[in-house]
Amino acid sequence: VKELLEELTPRVYRFALRLMRDRHLAEDLAQEAMLRAWRQRSHLRDAAAARTWVFRITVNVWRDWLRRDRSAVAQALPLPESLEAVSGDPCLLAAQQESLGDVLVALDELPERQREVLYLRACEGFSIAEIAEVLDSNPNAVKVNLSLARKQMRQQLQSLYCELFPHSEERCP
Amino acid sequence: MNCERLDDYLAGELVADEQEAFRLHLADCAGCREEVRFQETVDGLLRQATACEAPHGLRRRLVRKMQASTRRLQFAAIGAAAIAASLMLIFAERPNRRPRDVVQIGPLNSPKSDSKRQAVASMILDPSCDLLAVPQVSRQPNVTIFWLYPTIKTTAPAGATPARDTTQRSQS
Numbered sequence: 576v577k578e579l580l581e582e583l584t585p586r587v588y589r590f591a592l593r594l595m596r597d598r599h600l601a602e603d604l605a606q607e608a609m610l611r612a613w614r615q616r617s618h619l620r621d622a623a624a625a626r627t628w629v630f631r632i633t634v635n636v637w638r639d640w641l642r643r644d645r646s647a648v649a650q651a652l653p654l655p656e657s658l659e660a661v662s663g664d665p666c667l668l669a670a671q672q673e674s675l676g677d678v679l680v681a682l683d684e685l686p687e688r689q690r691e692v693l694y695l696r697a698c699e700g701f702s703i704a705e706i707a708e709v710l711d712s713n714p715n716a717v718k719v720n721l722s723l724a725r726k727q728m729r730q731q732l733q734s735l736y737c738e739l740f741p742h743s744e745e746r747c748p
Numbered sequence: 749m750n751c752e753r754l755d756d757y758l759a760g761e762l763v764a765d766e767q768e769a770f771r772l773h774l775a776d777c778a779g780c781r782e783e784v785r786f787q788e789t790v791d792g793l794l795r796q797a798t799a800c801e802a803p804h805g806l807r808r809r810l811v812r813k814m815q816a817s818t819r820r821l822q823f824a825a826i827g828a829a830a831i832a833a834s835l836m837l838i839f840a841e842r843p844n845r846r847p848r849d850v851v852q853i854g855p856l857n858s859p860k861s862d863s864k865r866q867a868v869a870s871m872i873l874d875p876s877c878d879l880l881a882v883p884q885v886s887r888q889p890n891v892t893i894f895w896l897y898p899t900i901k902t903t904a905p906a907g908a909t910p911a912r913d914t915t916q917r918s919q920s
Contacts, residue, residue, distance in 0.1 A: 580807060588802035602803055606810060613814050675797040678790060682797075696759065697791035698798050703759055722755045728790055729783075739789060740782050 583629050584609060586699065590630060593694050594637050596683065604640070608633035627701070630709045634691075674735060681731035689724035692717055754780050758787050820890050827891070834896065 587608055591601040612619075612629045619628055682690055691710060695701045703721070707714045729736065737743070750773060756762050757770045774781045880897035 580810060584807050584810065585800075585802040588806060589798055589800060592800070593798065598803075602806055605802065606806060606813075609810050610813055610817070613810075614817065674793055678793040679797045682794060694794070694798070697794045703761055718755065718759060718761070721759055725755070725758065725787055725790075729786065732790065735789070736782075736786055739786055743782060 579625060580609070583626065586626070587629060587633055590633055590694070590699070591637070593682075593690065594633075604633065604637055608636045611636060626699075627705050627708050630695070630699075630701075631711070634709060634711070677732060677735060678728075681728050684731065685724055685727055688712075689720045689727065692720040693724040693728070696721055751777060751780050754783060758784065816890075831896070 584605065588601060588605040591604040591608070592598065595601040595604055608629065612632050615632070619625060682693065685693065688710070692706055695706045695709060696703075701709065703714045703717050706712075706717045706721075710717070753762065753766070753770055753773075757767065762770060774784060882895045882897065884893040884895055886893045
């Protein structure tokens with residue numbers, strides 16, 4: 576249990592931060608989700624699926640909160656704290672910080688479901704089937720949302736694209 | 749293999765053979781090659797941008813709450829067992845027991861949430877019994893103490909001595 580706590584707590588907190596976009600609310604969400612998982616641990620059949628299972632509980636708790644008090648969750652402000660967390664690392668170069676900030680802005684501007692899918696794929700490395708399990712969705716819908724999210728990111732991050740491919744005549748005239 | 753499999757490749761949905769075929773396609777298709785490199789760069793930046801440690805107090809609070817939750821369950825189980833044992837003793841001493849005298853007792857378990865498990869006992873007593881439960885002051889917030897006074901009513905014949913009260917203390 577201790578090992579699982581060590582491994583999952585930061586992951587669940589980071590995911591909660593993407594869902595809530597507020598540190599204090601994210602901390603509360605992560606705590607509630609982990610405690611619910613602890614109380615329901617007898618329901619976990621396969622220890623290898625613990626991460627998917629805990630993430631699904633996190634989504635369920637978050638949805639419960641939305642249903643109970645949508646206004647409090649919806650009023651959470653996006654981004655500034657996330658950017659602060661990134662820029663707090665002195666090792667990051669200014670240009671890289673700018674790119675990180677741009678990527679975070681683009682991520683947070685995605686529609687909710689696309690944001691969740693892209694985060695779970697890119698940052699947590701979940702497969703399409705696992706994402707479907709976490710979000711209580713179906714794999715085809717997840718694939719469509721992931722594809723839309725990537726296209727949207729591509730449009731939002733045009734400057735990054737041109738930076739990577741300055742000689743691409745087709746996309747960076 | 750062609751550009752249509754780009755999304756599947758990025759989603760990690762291609763099996764080994766298909767991945768290999770798509771990599772061959774990448775060698776010939778500059779558009780897909782750029783897109784793959786761009787999306788992989790974005791994924792890497794996303795991982796960096798969202799990487800942060802959980803607050804220091806979070807893990808400590810979780811451990812504390814989990815331990816408290818475990819203790820509550822243990823207290824509940826001990827309390828229920830103590831009540832059950834006490835009542836069994838009381839009724840075992842009664843002469844001429846009939847089947848309906850048997851006490852049924854146990855914690856109220858909620859299959860959905862262990863946190864709601866409490867040392868609340870349900871009892872079916874002989875109709876001739878009364879039970880007084882007197883709550884007592886407890887120093888521990890997780891423990892509630894009751895003194896239980898089962899009183900067995902007997903019909904005393906005229907001129908006989910008064911009915912005897914059986915008193916038993918228990919804890920939950």
